[in-house]
Amino acid sequence: MTRSSKVVEYVHLDLGGAPTVEECDVLSESIESVRCRWCDAVDEVELVDRPGAQV
Template sequence: MAVPPPTDQTRWRCTLCGNLTRFDVTRRSQVVEYVHLDLAGEAKVEEREVLSESIESVRCRWCDAVDRIELVARPGASA
């Protein structure tokens, strides 16, 4: 089940337990990274461009529900 990402006006909520703060998110993304290797061979990503990204699943950390996540308005969000 695809869950839309939260916005400035919305956030996730588990409809089973009411959790608003803890979720495990599985994403699929395609990125281009500029990787700098120092002389010892240690890699450091210095630039990252996200070409595409989608959320595959969102799981509630409190009750383990996967198919019960919804978007709700943030407190103080304009209607």
């Protein structure tokens, strides 16, 4: 899946300089394309909503 996201992340750096995302707010998100992992097809993939998912 190729997805574009616009997010605001709050990043904490420890004393060694390693970053950790403490909070992430997703402002927008869109799925650009979906392809099969095994056969690499993009035109034969069926998208099915999960029960109870918000669309």
